[in-house]
Amino acid sequence: FSAIGEEREIDRExxxxxxxxxxxxxxxxxxxxxxxxxxxxxxxxxxxxxxxMLVTGIGCSGKLNSYLDSYGFHTIHGRSLPVARAAKLANPGLEVIAAGGDGDGYGIGGNHFMHTARENHDMTYIVFNNEIFGLTKGQTSPTSPKGHKSKTQPHGSAxxxxxxxSLSLTSGASYVARTAAVNPNQAKEILIEAMNHDGFAHVDFLTQCPTWNKDARQYVPYIDVQDSDDYDFDPTDRREAAEMMHETEDALHEGKVLTGRFYVDEERPSYQQEKQNIGEMPEEPLAARYFDEDYEWE
Ligand code: SF4
Incomplete structure (x- = not known):
């Protein structure tokens, strides 16, 4: 059971x-x-x-556990979200981050993605979106553009x-953003917001794969929709966010990279809060009971 430590300066190293x-x-x-x-x-x-707590799926992205010192769980393909949900429910004191690629999260784990968003579990979900399966050597993924040629679709994806x-918003995520590895300052700010958000925060993180997706965009130049005068929408308004997302995803496949915050709902209770509201979950972390010798199990 992790207790929140005393306030002190934390070094990224x-x-x-x-x-x-x-x-x-x-x-x-x-x-x-x-x-x-x-x-x-x-x-x-x-x-x-x-x-x-960092929970990863299978793919090049899953190696993140080896390079970030924290609690970690490298799960099987597409299953990072159920493990992350369990960790957060057992110990809400943890900062829970789930991570995986677009194949892992939007393909193999697509069902978990929809329902974790629907239930608004309090965590940050980072999807390394390089529009390809990287670790298994370049197969077409759920985000590969139509016509993209690969070993599995040699004539181009149909x-x-x-x-x-859009899938995230429709499913019920309460924070939806897109950033890119080529935009490190924005990426850092978006991850801070996502982790501070109380609910399911989905960050679609555009990550170029120069080895297997050589023809793909390197996601530059990018446009931050919050900084651009060309885009005017309210990310707290569901309908405006939906329209902006639609435009953003069309734009990506026309070679224009739009990034930023697309939907932010600070009002919606997280899954844990909902469970507490109906009396199904105690206020104290479940994990605390295992460390309390005096706790009387029913
Ligand atoms: Fe994997 Fe592609 Fe990155 Fe290489 S460039 S580590 S294959 S995602």
Whole structure:
């Protein structure tokens, strides 16, 4: 059971493992950008490694556990979210982060994604979206653009890509953002917001894969929709957010990279709060009971 530590300055290097393995990500991989942004964001939200739980799926993104010093759980393909949910419900004191690729999260784990968003579990979910299966050597993924050629679709994909932002909103996520590894300052700020958000915060993180997706965009130039005069919408308004997401996902496949906060609902209670409201969950963390010798189990 992790207790929240006393207030102190936290150095981002605390998140670098003592026995530092050299990342085996390819040179130029966008995954480096996620690691860097996370190491910068966690101290800013006041979290130490022993207050942080990182749950990953299978893929190049899953190696993140080896390079970030925190509690960690490298799950099976597509199953990071159920494990992360259980960890958060057992110990709400933890900062729970789930991470995986677009194949892992939007394909194999797509059902978990919808229902974790629907139930608004309090966690941050980072999807490394490189529009390809990277670790297994370049197969078409759910976000690969129509016409994308790969070993599994040599004549080009005949499928429309999934729209992760719209799916997230429709499913019920209370924070939805997109950032890119090529935009480290925005990535850090978005991760800080996502971790401070009380509810399911979904960050679609565009991560270039120069090894297997050579023809794909490197996600530059990008436009921050909050900084641009060309976009005017209210991210707290569900309908306006939905329209902006639709435009954003069309734009990506036309070569225009729009990033930023697309939906923010600070009013909706998290799953844990809902359970407490109906008396199904105690106020104190469930895990605390296991460490309380005097607790009387019913
Ligand atoms: Fe990154 Fe692609 Fe290499 Fe995997 S295969 S480490 S996603 S560049």
């Amino acid at each position: 605390e998140f670098t493992p003592g026995l530092e393995p050299q990342p085996t990500w390819c040179p130029g991989c966008g995954d480096f950008g996620v690691l860097k942004a996370l190491k910068q964001a966690l101290p800013e939200v006041g979290r130490t490694p022993d207050e942080t 499928k429309e890509p999934l729209r992760p932002l």
